[in-house]
Amino acid sequence: MSEDEIEAHVIAEARDDIVPEFDGEFPVVITGLRNTFGEQVVHDNLDLKVRRGEILGVVGGSGTGKSVLMRSIIGLQIPDEGDIEVFGIEITHGDPDEAVGVRNRWGVLFQGGALFSTLTVGENVEVPLKQFYPELDPELMHEIARYKVVLSGLPEDATAKFPSELSGGMKKRAGLARALALDPELLFLDEPTAGLDPIGAARFDELTRELADTLGLTVFLITHDLDTLYAICDRVAVLADHKVIAVGTIPELLESDHPWIQEYFNGPRGRAAQESGERARSMDKQDNTGD
Ligand SMILES: Nc1ncnc2c1ncn2[C@@H]1O[C@H](COP(=O)(O)OP(=O)(O)OP(=O)(O)O)[C@@H](O)[C@H]1O
Numbered sequence: 001m002s003e004d005e006i007e008a009h010v011i012a013e014a015r016d017d018i019v020p021e022f023d024g025e026f027p028v029v030i031t032g033l034r035n036t037f038g039e040q041v042v043h044d045n046l047d048l049k050v051r052r053g054e055i056l057g058v059v060g061g062s063g064t065g066k067s068v069l070m071r072s073i074i075g076l077q078i079p080d081e082g083d084i085e086v087f088g089i090e091i092t093h094g095d096p097d098e099a100v101g102v103r104n105r106w107g108v109l110f111q112g113g114a115l116f117s118t119l120t121v122g123e124n125v126e127v128p129l130k131q132f133y134p135e136l137d138p139e140l141m142h143e144i145a146r147y148k149v150v151l152s153g154l155p156e157d158a159t160a161k162f163p164s165e166l167s168g169g170m171k172k173r174a175g176l177a178r179a180l181a182l183d184p185e186l187l188f189l190d191e192p193t194a195g196l197d198p199i200g201a202a203r204f205d206e207l208t209r210e211l212a213d214t215l216g217l218t219v220f221l222i223t224h225d226l227d228t229l230y231a232i233c234d235r236v237a238v239l240a241d242h243k244v245i246a247v248g249t250i251p252e253l254l255e256s257d258h259p260w261i262q263e264y265f266n267g268p269r270g271r272a273a274q275e276s277g278e279r280a281r282s283m284d285k286q287d288n289t290g291d
């Protein structure tokens, strides 16, 4: 194992002393969730289970409550009703001390990135490290931050840059580096490819898939990007009518006759994404067989 790899796992090992890695089938289980803002009902009786090791795409029209759902899972939005278990621990009305114990096992890339503009990329990555492991040697913290920056596909010298000095795509990667700071088992990405050009978006997708496979992550991926769904998601959950109306592989969803699902996957953009996905797969096949 290289020195970098050893450093990369310092956090995971420190944590393993306290909390064993989750080995159940569903790291996230949501039952009967209800969220309202005043008169507005966002979620009502919403159920969802996220399977360990999958990339779950979460789709739905703008304002259907995808971000609110994510915020509920990570404890930033207290629901009116319902239960949310993460790694088998009740987040919403369980023991607060226990809930703190799971908070360092997920990483979050918020919609829009939300980097601290007065901190460098490296310092941004160190924020969660300082929060959860303040006793960690500062030099080791810098090393871990540099490693996560490179792992996220940025050049090492981006560590010392401020967010204002980065392109949109680089900011997303910096946000990803911060989300990976604590060696998470569960990664939340809220529209990670929004605003990226198609090539940048495809590269970000590939990176997500690669990280999920190599680090064994479970990924909750909110997206509007049909190409992302076809390219890297194992299953897709669809939000409409205040709940998750369907969850499954894309072929499974195509069998649904719900109008939003039909419109989304079988509308012109849906068909184009489907065809481009098929083209990419057939080219892969040709590459692999050397034809
Ligand atoms: N803190 C809040 N206070 C009041 N209303 C809110 C709050 N957060 C979200 N909402 C409302 O809840 C609804 C769902 O918001 P949410 O951000 O989850 O949508 P979304 O599905 O993520 O949409 P988009 O695809 O545009 O990101 C919206 O109508 C929004 O205005």
Ligand SMILES: [Mg+2]
Residues within 6 Å of the ligand: 066, 067, 068, 111, 190
């Ligand atoms: Mg949103």
